[in-house]
Structure formats: structure tokens, C-alpha cells
Amino acid sequence: MSRPSQFAVFGHPIAHSLSPRIHQAFAQQFGIALEYRTIDAAPSVFADAVRHFFSEEQGRGANVTLPHKSSAFALADERTEAAARAGTANVLTRLADGRLAAHNTDGAALVRDLTDRHRLDLRGHDTLLLGAGGAARAVAWSLFEAGVQTLTIVNRSPEAADALADAIGEPARVHTRYWEDLGNIGSFDLIVNATSAGTLGQALTLPLSLVGSRAVCYDLGYGASAFGFLAWARATGALHAYDGLGMLVEQAADAFQLWHGKRPDTEPVYKSLRTQGA
Template identity: 80%
Template sequence: MSSPLQFAVFGHPIAHSLSPPIHQAFARQFGIELAYRTIDAPPSTFADAVKHFFDHEGGRGANVTLPHKAAAFALADEHTQAAARVGTANVLTRRPDGGLVAHNTDGAGMVRDLTERHGIDLRGHDTLMLGAGGAARGVAWSLFDAGVATLTIVNRTPAAADALADAIGEPARVHTRYWEELGNIGSYDLIVNATSAGTLGQSFTLPFSLAASRALCYDLGYGKSAVGFLAWARAANALYAYDGLGMLIETAADAFELWHGKRPDTEPVYQSLRAQGS
């Protein structure tokens, strides 16, 4: 009997990941047998861990989460247009010649979750992005594709926010502000938490004045990592407060289609995980 196809998600930390059950649920829809596991790799060993997985463990594809998305992009031999635009990767696929291809489906997954699952029209939104790392880069361009009016980027390290703004190249619509200014920069229709604070167990306090009367607040994380931000959003009377579970499932579906050539139905998986308290 042939052994199952090998897939994995790389991150640090990664034990909390829901990617393994999501991919197993997708595989059951098509009767595909696969092995999908988490691989915890600190930055110092990430490149070696990826190489070992693909070269010696029969790896067919991998998802990549923080803090490795920029490193995954740098590691690849080829980059899709979406990955090249943002400079980070959340999916790696293997070419027949053994080379790795970097993909980035983060932004498309987030927009699909908001517009298709939650029925949100993003056009015309004044948007605040908290964070400027790999997660923020992954979704920034897609927000413009979806029609947001402006994007203000705030990061604890201002240079990273400035670098992201420069990369987007829309000086009339993209602005950066200092974290210390959050209390007096006005209110926003869409607030995206792209920081790693929740995942790392850190808390941060935000002024309620950031949330406009009909604000949509969205955390790119999910589960425990999103609890603090969503609690703030509700206390700030935001109209909508969503975590990134739907985005995770949508990006997983993109990866699954890249690897297997089949598009899974995401909604039953989303509803099942929500019912389980995820």
C-alpha cells in the first residue's frame, strides 16, 4: 500500500494550528489520503527544516505562518505574481525539478472571507492596519484590490510601516502614523489587527476612538490569539468583529487546490470548527 502524501505547516509557535484538521476535512471531501502535520521551526533552523521536509521526507507542499513568511519567500526558486507583489509567502509547492515555488494567498483569502462569507462590501472604507510585518504585507494590496479608499499603517517600529507604505506606492492613499498617536488619529471604518501580539500572548490597549460608528474590526489571527482584540472591538461598539478563522480556511482551500487540483467546499469546514468553539 502506498504511503500518504506528505504536507505540513511551518511556524513558531505552531502547536495551536488548525491547519491539520482543515486539510484532513478537505481531503475527506475527495477521498484523498494525506498526512499533514505541524513543524515547529525557530527562525535559525527554518530553511534547513524546509529543505529536509521536501528533500528527505517526501514533502509535496507546505503552508507557512509567522514568523517565516518572508523567509519562505526568500527560500523559493520561483515566485507567483501575488507573492512577488507582497514579498512574502504562505504556501510552498514543489516543482517537478525539485525547485520550490512561493505563493501568497493571504489577501485573497481574507477578502473572500469578508465579502463572500460575511457579505461585507469593502469599497470606500478608510482602513487602519495595526502591524507591518509579513501578515500585514500579505493582505495590504488585496484591500486596495477590494476597493478600500485609504490605508493608514501603524507599527511599533515605524521604519517597517514606512517600508510597507513605500512598497505599496500609493502616497495619496497610504499613510503611516506612530503607535503613540493612536489616541488622536481619528476613527476608521475597517481596523485590521495584523500584529503578532495575540499569538505571542501579549496584550495591548487601544483607544476606543479608533472605531467609527459602523466599524468592522478584523483580526488576522483566530482562536485565543484573537480574543483580546475582539474584546476591545466589542467594547468600542464596533458593528462587526471577526477573527481570521474564515481567512485561514480560505487560504487553506487555495493551498489544497494548488496541491491536488481540486477546490474544496469551505463552508461546512468553517461551520464545523465554529461549532467546536474554534
Template identity: 85%
Template sequence: MSRSLQFAVFGHPIAHSLSPQIHQAFAQQFGIALDYRTIDAAPEAFAGDVQHFFADAAARGANVTLPHKSAAFALAQEHSRAATRAGTANVLTRLADGRLTAHNTDGDALVRDLTDRHGLDLRGHDTLLLGAGGAARAVAWSLFEAGVQTLTIVNRSPEAADALADAIGEPARVHTRYWEDLAGIGSFDLIVNATSAGTLGQALTLPFSLVGSRAVCYDLGYGKAAFGFLAWARAAQALHAYDGLGMLVEQAADAFEVWHGKRPDTEPVYQSLRVHGA
């Protein structure tokens, strides 16, 4: 009797992950039998744990979350365009010859959640991106390519923001500002929080003046990690405030399609997670 295909999500910590639930729900749509588990890998053990996982002939793919996305990119022998631009990977896939290929599906997932699920036309939006780390690098390109009018990147260390803006290479539309100048840089139609403050349990103090009259505020995190930013957005009277649960489901769907060649229906999975308090 053949074993089920093996998949996993690597992170540290990882017990809170919804990925096993999401991938099992997708698999049920197609009658696919798979085993999907969480693997808590400390940073120093990550490379060895990934190699051990993929040494199993039944292992096909893995999702990767904090704090391992940069390390996952470095482990792979092949890289998708999105992963190369971000310098990080959230999906690893074992090829037939045993090599690993890295993908980054975060940016496309964010845009799909904003446009398809929440009905936002990104064209013409003046957008503020908070953060310039791996998460921000993954979504900046996709926001730009989705047609935002301007993209202003603000990070506590300005060098990282400048490097991201330089990489995109469109100075007429992509700008950087200093974090300490946030109160004086005007208002925005779309504000995306790509900092790790919520995940790390740190307060994020932002001026209400950033929020335009019809602004949409979006946190890449979900659940407890997004509470602080979303509370600020509502207090600032943003038109809409969303967490990243939809993005999580969409990036999982992209990974599922890479691994199985089938595109799952994400909406029932998203709604089920919402009903159950995710």
C-alpha cells in the same frame, strides 16, 4: 502499495495548528488520501527541516506560519506575485524538477472572508491597518485592490509602515501615521489588527475613538490570540468584530487548490471548527 502524498505545516510553536484538521477535511471532500502533519522547527533549523521534508519523493507541499514566513520566501527559487509583494510566503510547493515555489495566500483569504462570508463590501471603506510586518504586508495589497477608499498604516516602528505605503505607491489613498497619534487620527470603517501582540500575549492598548459608528474590526489571529483585540472592539461598540478563523480556512483552501487542482468547499469546514470551539 504507493504512499500517500505528504504535506506539512511548519511553525514554532505549532502544536496548536488547525491546518492538519482543515486539510484532511478538504481531502475527504474529494476522496484524496494524504498525510498532513505539523513540524515544529526552531528558526535556526527551519531551512534544514524544509529541505529534509522535501527530500521525500512523496512530499508535495507545505504551509508555513510564524515565525518562518520570511525564511520560507528566501528558500524558494520561484515566487508568486503576492509572495513577492509581501516578501513572505505561507505556502511552499515542490515543482517537478525539485525546485520550490513560494505563494502567499493570506491577502486573498482575508478579502474573501470579509466579502463572501461576512458580506462586507470593501469599496469606500476608510481602513486602518495596525502593523506593518509580514502579515500586514501580505494583506495590505489585497485590501487596496479590493477597493478600500483609504488605507492608513500604523506601526510602532514608522519606517516599516512608510516602506509598505511607498511600495504600494498610491499616496492619495495609502497613508501612514505614528502609533502615538492614534487618539487623534479620527475614526475608521474597517480596522484590521495585523500586529503580533495577541500571539505574543501582549496587551494592545487602543483608543475607542478609532471605531466609527458602523465599524468592522478584524483580527488576523484566531482563538486566544484574538481575544484582547475583539474584546476592545466590542467595548468600543464596533458593529462587528471578527477573528481570523475564516481567513485561516480560506488560505488553506488556496493552498489545497495549488497542490491538488481542486477547490474545496470551505463553509462546512469553517462551521465545524466554530462548533468545536476554534
């Protein structure tokens, strides 16, 4: 019997990842046999681990999470436009000729989670994006293209925020402010936390004045990493506070479709994970 197709998610740490459960659930929808596992690779050995997986183990595709998204982008032989814009990759695919293609599906997944699952019309929203790292770069373009009215980017190092705004190149709608000014820049309809504070276990102190009367607050993380931001959002009286579990499921669906040519139904998988306390 031939070995099932090989897939994996790379990270450090990675044992907590829900990706194996998600991809197995997707595969069951179509009767596809696959092996999907976690691979914990420290930054110093990530490149070698990826090459071994795709060449020696005949891996067909891999998801990539912290702290390797920039390294995954650099390893690839070709890159999608979304990956090039972000400068990071969360999906690697082995092409027929053995070369690696890099994709970034984070931005599309966020917008789909907000608009399809949570029924939010992004058009006309004044949006605050906290952070300007790889995750923020991935979602900024998608939020802009989804029609937010304004996008204000705030990062602790303003140079990264300025570079992201300059790359988008729409100064009438996309601009930056200093982190120290958060207390006096007004309120927003949509606040997206793309910082790594929660993942690193750091407190994120934000003024209550940021939250408009019908604001939606969204953390790209899920589980424990999103607790602090979501608690702040609820304390301010935000209309809705969401974590990034739906975004995780949606980006997994994008990767699954890239690899298998079939689009899975994400809603039962999302509901199952939510019911199980994810």
C-alpha cells in the same frame, strides 16, 4: 501500497495548528488520501527541515506559519507576485523539476472571508491597518486592490509603515501615521489588527475613538491570540468583530487547490471548527 502524498505545516510552536484538520476535511470532500502533519522547527533548523521534507520525504506541499514566513520566502526558487510583494510566504510547493515555489495567499484569503463569508463590500471603506510586518504586507495590497477608499497604516516602528505605503505607491489613498497619534486620527469603518501582540501575549492598548459608528474590526489571528483585540472592539460598540478563523480556512483552501487542482467547499469546514470552539 504506496504511501499517500505528503503535506505539512511548519511553525514554532505548531502543536496547536488547525491545518491538519482543515486539510483532511478538504481531502474527504474529494476522496483524496493524504498525510498532513505538523512539523515544529526552530528558526535555526527550519531550512534544513524544509529541505529534508521536500527531498528525503518527497513532500509535495507545505504551509508555513510563524515565525518562518520570511525564511520560507528566502528558500524558494521562484515566487508569486503576492509573495514578492509581501516578502513572505505561507505556502511552499514542490514543482515537477524539484524546485520550490513560494506563494502568499493571506491577502486573498482575508478579502474572501470579509466579502464572501461576512458580506462586507470593501469599496468606500476608510481602513486602518495596525502593523506593518509580514502579515500586514500580505493583506495591505489585497485590501487596496479590493477597493478600500483609504488605507492608513500605523506601526510602532514608522519606517516599516512608510516602506509599505511607498511600495503600494498611491499616496492619495494609502498613507501612514505615527502610533502615538492613534488618539487623534479620527475613526475608521474597517480596522484590521495585523500586529503580533496577541500571539505574543502582549496587551494592545487602543483608543476608543478609532471605531466609527458602523465599524468592522478584524483580527488576523484566531483563538486566544484574538481575544484582547476583539474584546476591545466589542467594548467600543463596533458593528462587527471578527477573528481570523475564516481567513485561515480560506488560505488553506488556496493551498489545497494549488496542490490538488480542486477547490474545496470551505463553509462546512469553517462551521465545524467554529462549532468545536476554534
